[in-house]
Amino acid sequence: MAADSDLVERVARGEKDALSELYRRYGGRVFRFALSLTGRLELAEEVVQETFVSLWKGARGYEGRAQFSTWLLGIARNQSFAALRGEDKGARLPSCPLELPDPQEAMEAEACTTRVRRAVEELPTQQREVVFLAFYEGLPYQEIAGIIGVPEGTVKSRMYHAKRRLAEVLL
Numbered sequence: 001m002a003a004d005s006d007l008v009e010r011v012a013r014g015e016k017d018a019l020s021e022l023y024r025r026y027g028g029r030v031f032r033f034a035l036s037l038t039g040r041l042e043l044a045e046e047v048v049q050e051t052f053v054s055l056w057k058g059a060r061g062y063e064g065r066a067q068f069s070t071w072l073l074g075i076a077r078n079q080s081f082a083a084l085r086g087e088d089k090g091a092r093l094p095s096c097p098l099e100l101p102d103p104q105e106a107m108e109a110e111a112c113t114t115r116v117r118r119a120v121e122e123l124p125t126q127q128r129e130v131v132f133l134a135f136y137e138g139l140p141y142q143e144i145a146g147i148i149g150v151p152e153g154t155v156k157s158r159m160y161h162a163k164r165r166l167a168e169v170l171l
Helices: 004-012 016-038 041-061 068-085 103-121 125-136 141-148 152-170
Strands: none
Touching: 004 016, 004 041, 004 068, 016 041, 016 068, 016 125, 041 068, 068 141, 103 125, 103 152, 125 141, 125 152, 141 152
16 A cells, blocks of 8 residues: 555545545545534545646645645635635524434434534534534644644643533533
């Protein structure tokens, strides 16, 4: 399996199959991150497209100072905010019910999941994005700091305030 940096070099040379491989590896992550920021399915899909178009056009700009995923999610973040500036933020993605064998358990789990999802959606964008990157993507604070372009201490502060706010709402 080719390293991400090798694939980016190939994309910079115009090799579409390298771009396809990077899309296969990272398209889902970019989509989930964009969806967490925009809250709208159609905007998240647009962000994925724009992110990979930006990768195609700007692959030469990747210098390898950060992990490729950090660089790519940074592009997705910028594209998400650009999409939000041009769209109404009102609509939210409906929750997907969990498929559990016991209908009563499924209803309880869905209610809990929906409650948590709504609480996270109500966080300010800066807090919501660190919660998503830390808990849903499993990224360390240092990498999150690189993606959103702030010091690691700022990430920790945003996470602290997000957890406090969620605890107030959920407990």
